Amino acid sequence: MTVDELQPDPHEGLEAQIAQWRRYVRRREAISAADVDEMEDHLRERIDELSAAGLDDEESFLVAVKRMGSLDAVSQEFAREHSDRLWKQLVLVSSSPAGSTRTSRELAVMLVVAMAAGLATKAGLQLLSATSFALNAALIVLPFVAGYLGWKRRLSGPAIAVTAAIFVVPAIAINVYPFDAGGSTMIIAALHTPVVAWGAVGLVYVGGRWRSQDRRMDFVRFSGELAIYFTLLALGGGVLLGLLATVFGLAEVPSGVIESVMADWLLPLAVPGALVVAGWLVEAKQNVVENIAPVLTKVFTPLTLMMLVACLVALIRAGSLVEADRTLLIVMDAILLLVLCLLLYSISARDPLAPPQFFDGLLVAVLVAALAVDAVAMTAMASRIAEFGASPNKVVALGLNVLLLVQLAWSAVLGGGFCAGRRPFAQLCGWQTRFLPAYLIWAGFVVLVVPPVFGFA
Incomplete structure (x- = not known):
């Protein structure tokens, strides 16, 4: 985090207005996150042109939005410019089943990724010791969440490379470091590795544009909403598992079999899968x-x-x-x-x-x-x-x-x-987004530097 990033933004009021416009646009399910990014780029270009002509931030924003037309008009304009895009059919031909086709495709991809996350977790439990799995759990599951979001955002090559590095570097460190069994540095690394991994998910979520304050705040919102959905899924899943165990018990299925099925298969597949499903729900049901x-x-x-x-x-x-x-x-x-x-x-x-x-x-x-x-x-x-x-x-x-x-x-x-x-409220909002990377840097420092400094004890 540089000194410049901590300085107050002279255009915070404008950024707040753009953020509000962005949230409004994103409520339209026919418009993907990548489409919103492109629309925002066009809006900013118009604002820059108007500012250069002598208008202040508020005037430039209002005129730029007015010139872009209504949301439906903007959607149709984007559809005409991207004739090969599936969502064109959704906007221009209301009777077309393209919208349901796109939703079905996203649902299918999500289910495949969720199942893959569960199978990877199951394999990790079988191949790794309990200690090694605890150290690597976040690095096993969260790449699948990042993969799904990266597919949604059509992530660029450089962003993929940086994201992969954020996952790989701590993975190598925690598996190579000679931790003392049950030592403090091992526990500390296990607690902070998920923070580093979640930072990689954030990089994917913002589409590689981590310096954008609006994208960082979107990720904060995504994180909170994902926690809500994951909690609801966990509560619902717990009720279903409880009912299932009751039915098996009434059917006189041995309790050892029930516990084995739940511990060896249902939980390893369901918990990481639910995290991916929660991310999909946040993306699909933001409103x-x-x-x-x-x-x-x-x-x-x-x-x-x-x-x-x-x-x-x-x-x-x-x-x-x-x-x-x-x-x-x-x-x-x-x-x-x-x-x-x-x-x-x-x-x-x-x-x-x-x-x-x-x-x-x-x-x-x-x-x-x-x-x-x-x-x-x-x-x-x-x-x-x-x-x-x-x-x-x-x-x-x-x-x-x-x-x-x-x-x-x-x-x-x-x-x-x-x-x-x-x-203005924008100053309070901007301070949070500028300071967030400090936690990622600190977590990386704790995982990579603290253990060798204290002799891995």
């Missing part, structure tokens, strides 16, 4: 989750605030910060990560042009409470390092807390400024 997201943020924001206050009281009552229970500090980190996820998802679900509202102020209160918890937790970690010396766990935890402190602190400043009417 459904867009209605859920604002409700979820309004429910969990006040609950999170109450939880943070309770955690702060627990930390203070813990007594000496040096003697604070390590498990309590780990839980504090998990809660701070939850606050970060809530912040990102709240921002991604919000209309960037809407005025400040009550829940915006409540989110700022959550950030302030999180900062207080983070400050106490960091003090405890620094005190433990000074008293007992450095260890992989302490260094990694302290580094993560520093990142969280920086992001949450400046988010609180920007959020407070927005609620007071002194800053």
Whole structure:
């Protein structure tokens, strides 16, 4: 992450308007993500031309959108220019079955990828030890999610190469490093490898255009919606498996057979497959989750605030910060990560042009409470390092807390400024997207550098 990326964007208002236009266009299922990218390129070209003619950002945006015509007109124009595209038939010939053909093709590809992810997981469980599989689990499953998204976005060769490198380099490292069995560095690597792998998925999702703030925020939204869908699939799958086990039990099938089938086949195939299916659902049904997201943020924001206050009281009552229970500090980190996820998802679900509202102020209160918890937790970690010396766990935890402190602190400043009417919402949104790569860099550092520094212990 460069210094330039951290500087405020003078065109943040324009970027917010383009982001809103992009979300509106993407609700049309007849228009793929790649088509939206091309349409946005045309829109930006028109805006640049109008800006060069002397119009300001807002005027340029409004005129450019007006000149592009209605959404249907733009769709028909794209269809005429891409006569070999299947979606042309969907737009120009409403009675054509091309739309269902395209959907069926995407469904078929998704099912094949989901099955492949399940079979790869099954093979990994059979060929690898439990420890090796735990280290490689994310690197076995997530490439299939990336592969499906890459197929959807017709990823370019250079983007494919970079994505493959992000998967391959940590895979080589964690399988070559001579970790001590059950050592701290091995556990740390196992926890951070999924973060690196998810960063590779993000690179694919944005179509290789990682420097675009709009694409990064789209990926944040995708991640939150995927978590929702995956949770729903897991709950539904759990109910089905429970009913299946009950039926088998009533049919007097031996319990050992039931457990063997579920542990050896159903779960290894279903869990990674469900992740691919969840990604497909997010891509196909974005407008459904867009209605859920604002409700979820309004429910969990006040609950999170109450939880943070309770955690702060627990930390203070813990007594000496040096003697604070390590498990309590780990839980504090998990809660701070939850606050970060809530912040990102709240921002991604919000209309960037809407005025400040009550829940915006409540989110700022959550950030302030999180900062207080983070400050106490960091003090405890620094005190433990000074008293007992450095260890992989302490260094990694302290580094993560520093990142969280920086992001949450400046988010609180920007959020407070927005609620007071002194800053545009685009600044708060832009800060999140510019800072996100720091977590990917940190996770890569933890996986590749921390283990050898601490002797793989």
